[in-house]
Amino acid sequence: MSHSSDSNSGDLVDGQLLDDEITSLQAQISSLQAQRKLQASAILSSQATKATLLRLQKSQQKSSSQSRESSSQSTPSDIPSDTNPLLSASKDQLLHNQQNLYRACGSITAFRIRDPDPNAVDNGNVLGIRIDVSTSGKFITPFYVILNKPFPNSHLLRVHRHTLPPYIPLAELAQRHLPTGKGAVAMSTSKKTDGAKRQDLKRFVRALRKEVVAYHNRVTAIKGLRKEFKLDEKVSAKGKGREKILEDISAADAEAKQISLRWVDGKVGRIVVDDGGPVVGCVIMGPEGRDRETERAVLKGKMEDIGEGLRAGIY
Amino acid sequence: MSLLSIPTTSALPSTQRISSNPAVIKTLGRLSRPSLLSLALDWLDERNQDNTAPYLVEEVEDEDGQDLYPPATSLEALREIYTDLQSTKGSKRDVVDRIVEGDWRDGITLYQLAMADMQYLYDHPSSQKWTALKVVRIEHDTPKSDSKLYSIPRFHPATFLRNLQNEILPDVKAHYNLDRHKSLPLLILRVFIVESPYNTSLALSQKQTFDSSKTFYIAFPDDSPFVYVSLTTSSQPPGQSASRADNKSLRRLTLEGIPKAFSRPRERYKLESTSLSARSLATLIDRRGGGRTNAAGGGWSIYASEQKDASDNPLGLQLPTPDPSSSSDKEEENTEKEQPHGLKRAIEEDPRIVKRRKSLGKVRFGTTAQKHDEKGIEKLAIRILDPFPTHNLDNHECPIAEESDHDPGLLKKRGRKSGTELELENQEEEDDEGPADEFRPQIDFEFQGDHVFAGIRKLVELGVIDGERMPGWMTGEEGVSMGRVRNGRIIGFKGSGL
Numbered sequence: 001m002s003h004s005s006d007s008n009s010g011d012l013v014d015g016q017l018l019d020d021e022i023t024s025l026q027a028q029i030s031s032l033q034a035q036r037k038l039q040a041s042a043i044l045s046s047q048a049t050k051a052t053l054l055r056l057q058k059s060q061q062k063s064s065s066q067s068r069e070s071s072s073q074s075t076p077s078d079i080p081s082d083t084n085p086l087l088s089a090s091k092d093q094l095l096h097n098q099q100n101l102y103r104a105c106g107s108i109t110a111f112r113i114r115d116p117d118p119n120a121v122d123n124g125n126v127l128g129i130r131i132d133v134s135t136s137g138k139f140i141t142p143f144y145v146i147l148n149k150p151f152p153n154s155h156l157l158r159v160h161r162h163t164l165p166p167y168i169p170l171a172e173l174a175q176r177h178l179p180t181g182k183g184a185v186a187m188s189t190s191k192k193t194d195g196a197k198r199q200d201l202k203r204f205v206r207a208l209r210k211e212v213v214a215y216h217n218r219v220t221a222i223k224g225l226r227k228e229f230k231l232d233e234k235v236s237a238k239g240k241g242r243e244k245i246l247e248d249i250s251a252a253d254a255e256a257k258q259i260s261l262r263w264v265d266g267k268v269g270r271i272v273v274d275d276g277g278p279v280v281g282c283v284i285m286g287p288e289g290r291d292r293e294t295e296r297a298v299l300k301g302k303m304e305d306i307g308e309g310l311r312a313g314i315y
Numbered sequence: 316m317s318l319l320s321i322p323t324t325s326a327l328p329s330t331q332r333i334s335s336n337p338a339v340i341k342t343l344g345r346l347s348r349p350s351l352l353s354l355a356l357d358w359l360d361e362r363n364q365d366n367t368a369p370y371l372v373e374e375v376e377d378e379d380g381q382d383l384y385p386p387a388t389s390l391e392a393l394r395e396i397y398t399d400l401q402s403t404k405g406s407k408r409d410v411v412d413r414i415v416e417g418d419w420r421d422g423i424t425l426y427q428l429a430m431a432d433m434q435y436l437y438d439h440p441s442s443q444k445w446t447a448l449k450v451v452r453i454e455h456d457t458p459k460s461d462s463k464l465y466s467i468p469r470f471h472p473a474t475f476l477r478n479l480q481n482e483i484l485p486d487v488k489a490h491y492n493l494d495r496h497k498s499l500p501l502l503i504l505r506v507f508i509v510e511s512p513y514n515t516s517l518a519l520s521q522k523q524t525f526d527s528s529k530t531f532y533i534a535f536p537d538d539s540p541f542v543y544v545s546l547t548t549s550s551q552p553p554g555q556s557a558s559r560a561d562n563k564s565l566r567r568l569t570l571e572g573i574p575k576a577f578s579r580p581r582e583r584y585k586l587e588s589t590s591l592s593a594r595s596l597a598t599l600i601d602r603r604g605g606g607r608t609n610a611a612g613g614g615w616s617i618y619a620s621e622q623k624d625a626s627d628n629p630l631g632l633q634l635p636t637p638d639p640s641s642s643s644d645k646e647e648e649n650t651e652k653e654q655p656h657g658l659k660r661a662i663e664e665d666p667r668i669v670k671r672r673k674s675l676g677k678v679r680f681g682t683t684a685q686k687h688d689e690k691g692i693e694k695l696a697i698r699i700l701d702p703f704p705t706h707n708l709d710n711h712e713c714p715i716a717e718e719s720d721h722d723p724g725l726l727k728k729r730g731r732k733s734g735t736e737l738e739l740e741n742q743e744e745e746d747d748e749g750p751a752d753e754f755r756p757q758i759d760f761e762f763q764g765d766h767v768f769a770g771i772r773k774l775v776e777l778g779v780i781d782g783e784r785m786p787g788w789m790t791g792e793e794g795v796s797m798g799r800v801r802n803g804r805i806i807g808f809k810g811s812g813l
């Protein structure tokens with residue numbers, strides 16, 4: 001190979017091309033791998049595969065029990081299931097499918113993990129709670145609450161880590177349903193203690209989930225309102241369609257319990273909704289004072305009826 | 316400009332011009348040339364003309380040549396000049412001169428000064444040190460109704476500013492400027508304090524020194540019960556003790572005003588320390604923001620991170636890749652144990668061990684502490700309150716690697732105490748001491764660097780620190796930049812827990 005500057009630059013270009021090719025091939029590999037994984041999962045969870053595998057397993061059991069007559073009945077467990085990777089993969093897949101089913105339908109699932117911190121309390125045993133929430137037809141990233149038992153000689157739970165955003169009042173719910181202060185009683189203690197603050201994980205998680213779902217429903221409702229009044233659409237060049245009446249609809253606070261409205265003609269409004277969605281307050285100020293008619297129309301309904309109420313005021 | 320100067324309690328108006336003051340030139344001179352030019356073009360924008368109008372003349376009368384920067388006749392002409400300057404090379408000095416002596420010869424307004432300062436802040440994100448404070452509602456003795464849950468205090472800029480202005484003493488004037496951060500979900504309030512009872516040019520024409528100690532930033536993250544305040548970087552020369560004390564009290568007053576400005580009738584707030592300060596706003600957003608990551612630091616961050624491949628979706632059919640947090644496999648532990656401690660190894664690197672260390676780093680740090688994520692803290696101060704391990708030292712050896720990390724020059728024993736040390740001591744008072752007969756030396760760790768936890772993660776991955784026995788506070792999962800450790804854990808749980 002000649003070492004003139006020409007060939008050097010040529011090498012550089014070649015190297016560049018080669019690098020590009022490598023990266024594109026790598027991308028291809030990963031996409032194919034992902035595809036293969038998906039196909040494998042699909043095949044493993046199909047009914048036909050299950051039946052076939054079941055038959056396979058049975059025949060295997062039979063043959064092994066015949067070959068080892070002397071051994072006891074515990075033969076099925078004696079056969080190491082992972083000698084047959086297909087069977088173990090199928091088992092894992094089925095477990096995963098079952099877990100998904102619980103997650104999708106029950107929406108609150110628990111799991112046990114270990115705290116990697118060597119100094120963690122309770123030997124690093126922690127309980128994870130996963131809350132799956134779907135909004136506008138999609139499951140979003142689940143929320144997690146990790147609980148531990150930091151108190152010696154007591155089974156009181158405490159929130160260790162969590163992934164809930166600040167607009168979910170986790171601390172207060174924990175204070176209410178998982179009190180750890182003086183007089184708090186763990187769930188497992190059987191003796192009846194009246195007046196004592198008893199921890200109740202179930203109620204805590206339920207209340208928490210309610211808050212999370214309510215928040216996302218409120219956000220969805222606001223999104224729906226924006227859609228209803230065509231706020232997110234690009235202005236069509238044709239100028240067809242109805243004119244915009246409202247200029248902006250948005251959540252005014254972190255919890256999305258207040259909605260601020262702005263009309264094209266300069267009116268401004270604020271709607272306050274409660275936890276469950278009923279409208280509890282509405283003020284609309286125009287240039288010539290309050291717009292009581294629209295206010296009344298909005299106040300009558302729930303959050304999802306706001307759009308209707310606003311229209312009633314307009315027409 | 317009003318002719319009358321009467322003492323007043325209102326804020327300084329944005330249109331107030333500051334005639335030539337060395338501080339103005341200094342502020343502008345801090346900016347880079349491109350920033351300066353884009354800033355000037357912003358000032359020439361139609362929408363900003365109320366506050367940033369340049370010096371224009373109706374028509375050019377006298378071309379006497381004395382004027383180095385002849386005034387332009389229209390905004391367009393000026394805009395053209397500055398756009399041309401953008402494409403040509405030149406010195407920054409010329410641009411500053413042109414602005415101060417030419418096109419804004421009447422002085423730049425407070426608004427312009429604020430914009431220049433904000434631009435500097437955006438250009439140099441680590442120029443300020445931010446401390447996160449929590450806005451906490453003051454509980455009353457009256458039993459609260461069970462159905463209502465407290466909400467995050469709502470930040471309404473106009474109301475907040477009005478209330479804050481009420482809290483500021485009448486002999487001090489402030490100029491406020493609110494700006495939305497370009498990339499982070501933040502509103503930044505710049506408070507510029509002038510010691511004068513007047514809110515006219517009189518306040519600014521006196522021998523005022525507009526040093527950086529008189530500007531003060533408060534950042535309001537969206538949907539979050541926290542505020543971030545900037546602290547003075549302690550670069551003050553020692554001679555200025557008197558004025559520094561003044562500024563400190565002004566700062567304190569402003570700080571005290573913040574919770575009051577948040578408060579409403581029957582809804583009072585106070586500020587609480589959260590033991591976290593950092594130079595990067597991204598860090599604070601991550602650890603004290605409005606998202607999911609506040610209480611899921613270190614290894615727990617995998618739960619807060621959005622999975623791209625939807626593997627954490629109940630509708631996902633595919634088996635997830637093995638959960639890194641559960642893979643605390645102990646098989647390879649033995650091989651790890653036999654390795655000699657310290658930096659001397661690194662000769663034979665078994666790929667399995669290297670891989671294991673990587674995965675260990677992943678277990679302990681999750682998705683955090685990446686070198687280039689710009690979410691680092693610069694200083695981690697830890698005080699160990701545990702008794703010294705006197706018995707069987709061999710089993711319970713101190714992590715030596717950590718101590719070798721620590722620069723002995725940073726350890727301030729008796730003598731001038733740093734701010735963090737004082738704060739640590741203040742925290743200590745509230746807390747009972749153990750049995751007196753135990754040997755409890757005062758051990759302070761201070762880690763410093765651009766990104767402390769990324770550094771520790773790197774050391775774990777290189778095998779300098781044993782990732783398995785490393786205490787949790789070294790992973791940053793508590794989200795504090797200073798704390799006290801008892802039983803190997805940070806006490807107080809100001810960061811993550813409840």
